[in-house]
Amino acid sequence: MTFDKLPGRWLASLSGLISVLVAFSAQAEYELNMTQGVTPISQEIYNLHMIVFWICVVIGIGVFGAMGWSILYHRKSKGAQAANFHESTTIEIVWTVVPLLILIAIAIPATATLLNLENTDNADIEIQVTGIQWKWKYTYLDEGVTFVSSLAQESRDVMNSDPTGHENYLLDVDKPIVLPINKKIRFLFNSDDVIHAWWVPELAVKQDALPGFINDSWAIIEEPGVYRGQCAELCGKDHGFMPIVVHAVGEDEYAQWIAEKKAEAAEVAAMAAQEFSMQDLIAQGETVYQANCAACHGPTGAGIPGAFPAMTGSAIVTGPIDAHIDIVLNGKAGTAMAAYKGQLSDVDLAAVITFERNSLGNSVGDLVQPSAIKNAR
Amino acid sequence: MSTEITHGDVHEEHHDHGPDKGLMRWVTTTNHKDIGTLYLWLAFIMLLVGGAMAMVIRLELFQPGLQWVEPQFFNQMTTLHGLIMVFGAIMPAFVGLANWLVPIMIGAPDMALPRMNNWSFWILPFAFTMLASTLFMEGGGPAFGWTFYAPLSTTFAPDSTDFFIFAVHLMGISSVMGAINVIATILNMRAPGMTLMKMPLFVWTWLITAYLLIAVMPVLAGVVTMMLTDRHFGTSFFDAAGGGDPVLFQHVFWFFGHPEVYIMILPAFGIISAIVPTFARKPLFGYSSMVYASASIALLSFMVWAHHMYTVGMPVAGELYFMYATILISVPTGVKVFNWVATMWRGSMTFETPMLWALGFIIMFTIGGFSGLMLGVAPVDTQYHDTYFVVAHFHYVLVTGALFSIIAAFYYWVPKWTGHMYDERLGKIHFWWSTISVNLLFFPQHFVGLAGMPRRIPDYSLQFAEFNAISSIGGFAFGLAQVFFLYIVIKTIRGGVKATDKVWEGATGLEFEQLPSPPPYHSFTVAPQVK
Numbered sequence: 001m002t003f004d005k006l007p008g009r010w011l012a013s014l015s016g017l018i019s020v021l022v023a024f025s026a027q028a029e030y031e032l033n034m035t036q037g038v039t040p041i042s043q044e045i046y047n048l049h050m051i052v053f054w055i056c057v058v059i060g061i062g063v064f065g066a067m068g069w070s071i072l073y074h075r076k077s078k079g080a081q082a083a084n085f086h087e088s089t090t091i092e093i094v095w096t097v098v099p100l101l102i103l104i105a106i107a108i109p110a111t112a113t114l115l116n117l118e119n120t121d122n123a124d125i126e127i128q129v130t131g132i133q134w135k136w137k138y139t140y141l142d143e144g145v146t147f148v149s150s151l152a153q154e155s156r157d158v159m160n161s162d163p164t165g166h167e168n169y170l171l172d173v174d175k176p177i178v179l180p181i182n183k184k185i186r187f188l189f190n191s192d193d194v195i196h197a198w199w200v201p202e203l204a205v206k207q208d209a210l211p212g213f214i215n216d217s218w219a220i221i222e223e224p225g226v227y228r229g230q231c232a233e234l235c236g237k238d239h240g241f242m243p244i245v246v247h248a249v250g251e252d253e254y255a256q257w258i259a260e261k262k263a264e265a266a267e268v269a270a271m272a273a274q275e276f277s278m279q280d281l282i283a284q285g286e287t288v289y290q291a292n293c294a295a296c297h298g299p300t301g302a303g304i305p306g307a308f309p310a311m312t313g314s315a316i317v318t319g320p321i322d323a324h325i326d327i328v329l330n331g332k333a334g335t336a337m338a339a340y341k342g343q344l345s346d347v348d349l350a351a352v353i354t355f356e357r358n359s360l361g362n363s364v365g366d367l368v369q370p371s372a373i374k375n376a377r
Numbered sequence: 378m379s380t381e382i383t384h385g386d387v388h389e390e391h392h393d394h395g396p397d398k399g400l401m402r403w404v405t406t407t408n409h410k411d412i413g414t415l416y417l418w419l420a421f422i423m424l425l426v427g428g429a430m431a432m433v434i435r436l437e438l439f440q441p442g443l444q445w446v447e448p449q450f451f452n453q454m455t456t457l458h459g460l461i462m463v464f465g466a467i468m469p470a471f472v473g474l475a476n477w478l479v480p481i482m483i484g485a486p487d488m489a490l491p492r493m494n495n496w497s498f499w500i501l502p503f504a505f506t507m508l509a510s511t512l513f514m515e516g517g518g519p520a521f522g523w524t525f526y527a528p529l530s531t532t533f534a535p536d537s538t539d540f541f542i543f544a545v546h547l548m549g550i551s552s553v554m555g556a557i558n559v560i561a562t563i564l565n566m567r568a569p570g571m572t573l574m575k576m577p578l579f580v581w582t583w584l585i586t587a588y589l590l591i592a593v594m595p596v597l598a599g600v601v602t603m604m605l606t607d608r609h610f611g612t613s614f615f616d617a618a619g620g621g622d623p624v625l626f627q628h629v630f631w632f633f634g635h636p637e638v639y640i641m642i643l644p645a646f647g648i649i650s651a652i653v654p655t656f657a658r659k660p661l662f663g664y665s666s667m668v669y670a671s672a673s674i675a676l677l678s679f680m681v682w683a684h685h686m687y688t689v690g691m692p693v694a695g696e697l698y699f700m701y702a703t704i705l706i707s708v709p710t711g712v713k714v715f716n717w718v719a720t721m722w723r724g725s726m727t728f729e730t731p732m733l734w735a736l737g738f739i740i741m742f743t744i745g746g747f748s749g750l751m752l753g754v755a756p757v758d759t760q761y762h763d764t765y766f767v768v769a770h771f772h773y774v775l776v777t778g779a780l781f782s783i784i785a786a787f788y789y790w791v792p793k794w795t796g797h798m799y800d801e802r803l804g805k806i807h808f809w810w811s812t813i814s815v816n817l818l819f820f821p822q823h824f825v826g827l828a829g830m831p832r833r834i835p836d837y838s839l840q841f842a843e844f845n846a847i848s849s850i851g852g853f854a855f856g857l858a859q860v861f862f863l864y865i866v867i868k869t870i871r872g873g874v875k876a877t878d879k880v881w882e883g884a885t886g887l888e889f890e891q892l893p894s895p896p897p898y899h900s901f902t903v904a905p906q907v908k
């Protein structure tokens with residue numbers, strides 16, 4: 001091939017550019033455009049997105065083309081003389097009606113998709129999703145399985161230094177939610193505090209989790225895999241740090257996971273009857289504290305003045321233990337201090353309270369056993 | 378002819394009516410030109426303050442990880458950046474332009490209510506000082522986003538929120554007074570022969586904007602008052618535990634908020650409709666359809682508020698209605714763009730700085746319009762909502778839209794205001810520098826948004842790193858370009874080639890045809906006759 005001629009050169013560089021772009025977008029497709037996702041709805045939404053996008057591109061070519069033409073050819077420096085027309089009812093009607101028809105063409109498929117999206121009837125599985133500053137609680141309503149899922153410790157460890165190289169930084173959790181494929185799953189959303197929004201792009205589910213009201217949405221996942229998402233509604237300080245991880249698995253694996261979760265719960269319940277040493281409680285409490293309390297009260301217990309009280313030297317933490325147990329169990333209405341009795345087990349509660357009293361610069365010297373928490377509930 | 382008459386008036390009869398000297402001139406002034414200047418300077422200062430906050434945001438987002446600021450402070454930056462840009466930069470800039478231009482465009486000697494005019498301005502510096510002071514209070518400033526959704530802004534907000542509420546009340550009072558003034562001026566003080574359908578489009582769009590302001594600013598005042606009583610006086614408007622509903626907040630807020638975005642773009646339409654004909658040397662195409670399109674946009678803007686709330690769990694019938702009404706707005710908006718293009722068509726175009734900014738506006742505002750149409754399609758919005766795609770969208774309409782039109786207006790009218798031409802070479806550098814950097818800044822945000830990056834997060838996962846770095850570099854460059862603009866502004870005020878009275882070869886309108894550059898302190902003390 002000869003590149004001597006100018007058009008040849010143009011073509012060559014154009015094809016070069018295109019191949020670079022294609023290579024780039026093949027490798028980075030996910031980074032440039034909306035995902036097609038793994039549910040029927042996500043695919044429909046993607047198609048609709050692309051239709052509207054291409055309509056915009058075509059209109060854009062028309063408008064910017066006409067503008068570009070004027071700019072190139074109707075310029076004074078080229079000797080262009082200004083015409084004097086400034087009105088045409090016909091043209092005005094045309095460019096009112098044609099866009100209207102285009103809009104109707106968009107509205108028809110959009111209506112169908114929306115109706116489909118909102119149809120949560122006949123679900124196989126129902127899962128309650130509760131937003132809590134800054135984690136998600138999942139309750140499998142049919143199975144009685146419930147757990148809280150928060151940002152993985154690995155992400156927390158590196159966020160103040162350099163996270164490069166940490167795969168799934170900020171998109172990993174301690175306990176992922178496991179869902180079966182090819183089942184209609186209905187999610188029920190609510191919140192314990194402010195408004196959050198549960199969003200997993202591959203499932204095309206984004207729904208606000210409201211305090212005091214229940215919203216719902218649904219998904220049928222067609223491919224097994226790991227799908228990640230984030231909270232999408234500003235919910236305070238750590239809004240950026242409450243990710244979602246979904247493991248979509250086959251039916252058998254799902255059943256097995258449910259069984260494991262139930263066994264785990266039974267084990268935790270049995271542990272509540274045991275007596276623990278101070279050391280064990282403090283060691284366990286440290287983990288619970290860092291995962292659940294440090295976001296507000298600070299990793300060292302210093303709090304944030306004006307917003308979240310310090311644990312170090314706090315009158316409640318260093319005072320009578322009953323008041324301490326009460327605020328952690330029941331929270332304080334009208335403040336960001338949530339009730340933890342629905343989120344943590346008896347052991348974890350006993351551990352974190354004991355930890356606060358005997359660490360973070362405090363040394364009250366007493367401890368509380370899980371059995372006492374059980375009674376206080 | 379009438380130019381001379383105006384001159385004569387000033388020198389022979391009103392020579393004692395020149396401006397006072399010193400600081401008190403600005404404090405006590407009731408002159409529309411002085412007040413316009415004050416508003417424009419306030420807007421510029423706020424642009425730089427809000428811009429500095431944007432720089433903090435872009436700095437933190439330059440690379441993954443938390444390097445510069447704490448998440449809580451980051452949230453204060455996004456919140457105050459939004460509030461300051463909306464209420465401190467864009468809106469006062471348009472009010473400043475209205476003050477300067479409406480009287481000299483309609484042949485009036487001043488605004489109808491000059492003392493109130495002084496008050497509307499002087500409230501604002503106090504409001505913004507109060508708002509900014511929250512940053513130094515215990516617990517920090519407001520950190521719940523410029524949309525301040527309850528209950529994050531009520532039960533879960535810092536104490537400084539009460540100062541925020543009071544500041545918003547003051548801004549609202551100022552805006553409503555400004556709007557009343559604009560309406561009273563336009564309806565009562567037009568020169569003989571200036572019928573409504575002969576008014577320049579800037580006057581028309583401001584008249585419509587003023588009605589929008591009067592209709593919705595009280596709604597904003599209402600919603601912050603409800604917050605205040607929820608916070609302190611035991612009501613539960615937004616608290617489900619007391620029988621209220623947090624979603625009610627969003628309905629009330631967006632009933633204000635959606636017309637608000639048109640408040641920030643309608644005057645821009647007026648500016649572009651003045652500039653394009655001048656440099657195409659051809660009358661505006663479809664004047665009356667422009668007026669009707671502006672009015673229909675304004676009406677529709679009251680009926681689409683819940684398109685900001687597609688994920689909040691509305692009944693499906695509501696979502697369908699809001700989707701249809703929303704995408705309908707693209708029809709009158711399209712008409713505007715088509716009319717501008719038709720005005721250029723077969724014109725005799727030149728490309729002085731104001732025209733460059735106007736052309737930039739048309740192209741980039743249209744891009745923002747396209748993403749707006751996409752966002753209006755409810756089921757797809759499930760994926761776009763609260764991502765960087767939305768951030769890209771509204772920055773295209775508000776920065777390359779509203780802000781670009783304000784800058785275009787500056788270059789277009791500053792020779793009239795000061796009697797000095799700006800430096801054409803610097804103006805062009807400013808345009809290209811801003812245009813390239815602003816696209817580096819906001820275009821990649823479409824991509825990260827589509828790929829799943831939520832807005833209002835201080836840190837992000839690694840796959841968004843490249844585009845965020847590009848965006849930050851664009852942001853720093855764009856910020857610097859506006860410091861350069863400050864230099865151009867000061868240079869132009871201080872001196873420059875003397876501007877002719879007509880300023881531009883193709884300029885039309887009373888301000889160019891009947892007033893000298895600069896106009897006397899009191900102009901049109903005798904009303905001109907409009908043919």
Ligand SMILES: [Cu+2]
Binds near residue numbers: 196234242
């Ligand atoms: Cu959240």
